[in-house]
């Protein structure tokens with residue numbers, strides 16, 4: 001299968017490096033995916049109780065998943081490295097590519113060691129810049145739970161626009177949560193470059 005992500009880039013910003021997963025990065029993902037906040041905000045579990053006591057060691061299937069990401073031309077999975085330490089603190093992903101629509105989905109997650117220091121904002125901007133400069137993608141979309149205002153803010157800062165909401169699309173701890181849909185189009189990105197705003 002072909003795809004826009006046959007080449008696996010390394011993207012560098014001031015604080016973040018995004019790169020294909022190396023063995024040490026995969027090791028680090030165990031604790032990151034077991035982080036209670038990551039589990040809750042990515043919809044990986046349905047209750048607070050399930051966020052506790054998750055194993056910080058990847059099972060064989062998940063490890064194999066990371067080991068094979070470089071072979072997938074229809075998606076881009078990059079380790080998110082904190083340049084101040086050189087350690088992997090999360091991941092940034094383009095998936096759900098549609099050739100006919102020239103679109104894909106974006107998602108990211110960062111463990112406790114990397115959050116709230118600007119890494120997610122910079123990583124998202126790097127991914128969007130890459131998509132619109134190195135591929136023919138026209139649209140990138142994402143879903144974010146309504147109980148995650150930080151992520152929504154980060155996506156807005158990276159140029160994503162609110163599109164609407166899927167009402168009560170997700171249930172957590174027995175409470176129904178809306179899912180917010182956001183997107184960025186190639187034309188938005190070019191427009192932002194022509195008319196930059198502060199920050």
Ligand SMILES: CC(C)(COP(=O)(O)OP(=O)(O)OC[C@H]1O[C@@H](n2cnc3c(N)ncnc32)[C@H](O)[C@@H]1OP(=O)(O)O)[C@@H](O)C(=O)NCCC(=O)NCCS
Nearest residue numbers: 038041109110115116117118119120121144149150151153
């Ligand atoms: C969401 C995530 C990627 C953001 O990355 P990050 O590196 O932590 O975020 P940054 O430090 O770049 O930016 C955080 C911004 O959110 C703002 N923020 C923090 N908490 C907020 C809140 N409750 N409401 C609104 N804004 C908030 C901060 O002020 C900052 O904005 P500023 O730079 O304009 O001041 C990361 O926190 C994460 O992975 N969290 C857990 C999993 C997750 O939520 N994944 C996304 C699923 S859609």
